[in-house]
Amino acid sequence: MKSLLYFLAVAVPLAAQGDFLTTTEVERIREAQDPNLRLEVYASFAKDRIDLIKNLIAKDKPGRSLMIHDALDAYSKIVDAMDDVTDDALERKTDVDKGVRAQERVETASLVELKRIRDSHPRDVDRYEFVLTDAIDATSDSLDAAHEDLGSRMNRILARQKQEEQERKAAMAPADGSKPAADSKSVTRSDEQKAPTLLRPGERGPDR
Numbered sequence: 001m002k003s004l005l006y007f008l009a010v011a012v013p014l015a016a017q018g019d020f021l022t023t024t025e026v027e028r029i030r031e032a033q034d035p036n037l038r039l040e041v042y043a044s045f046a047k048d049r050i051d052l053i054k055n056l057i058a059k060d061k062p063g064r065s066l067m068i069h070d071a072l073d074a075y076s077k078i079v080d081a082m083d084d085v086t087d088d089a090l091e092r093k094t095d096v097d098k099g100v101r102a103q104e105r106v107e108t109a110s111l112v113e114l115k116r117i118r119d120s121h122p123r124d125v126d127r128y129e130f131v132l133t134d135a136i137d138a139t140s141d142s143l144d145a146a147h148e149d150l151g152s153r154m155n156r157i158l159a160r161q162k163q164e165e166q167e168r169k170a171a172m173a174p175a176d177g178s179k180p181a182a183d184s185k186s187v188t189r190s191d192e193q194k195a196p197t198l199l200r201p202g203e204r205g206p207d208r
Helices: 002-015 023-031 035-058 064-091 097-120 129-147 150-172 189-193
Strands: none
Touching (some): 023 035, 035 064, 035 097, 097 129
């Protein structure tokens, strides 16, 4: 039952991953129901993107800038997806230490490579500089989270979730704190009989 609930929780995000994962990769993620395994699979995809970018940078061929741009963009989205998997697992109080360590190893190596590319100033860097910077920032932020104690990270996530729930309830409550007005359909028969009348004592109204 627990695995079914986790599958339902991640099924919707999977539908949005077609723009940065291949069909085969989507299937591999779908099959990796355990969050630790899913993180390891995502980490392998991140490494694949970095390897592709390194190969493209090493070969100064026409048209490579678009492929580098798309690979960097996909890499950043994979990093975000790994963070989402970790947060979702921690919300369910699931141990993901093994998966996070795999993510940390790949991201540490990736950050070194991304900074090396930035500092080498490739001739066409202006065409993908923005996504390169975004990839570096995303990796740095993700590594900071990975270095955080998982227990503390879980408590922070649960506290944020509780606060969001309280804010949601507060937003639904009337501004003056009053209770919602009673529905007119809820008026009882006795209330109708107590309504003011113009009949004199002893007179009867028309039959109903």
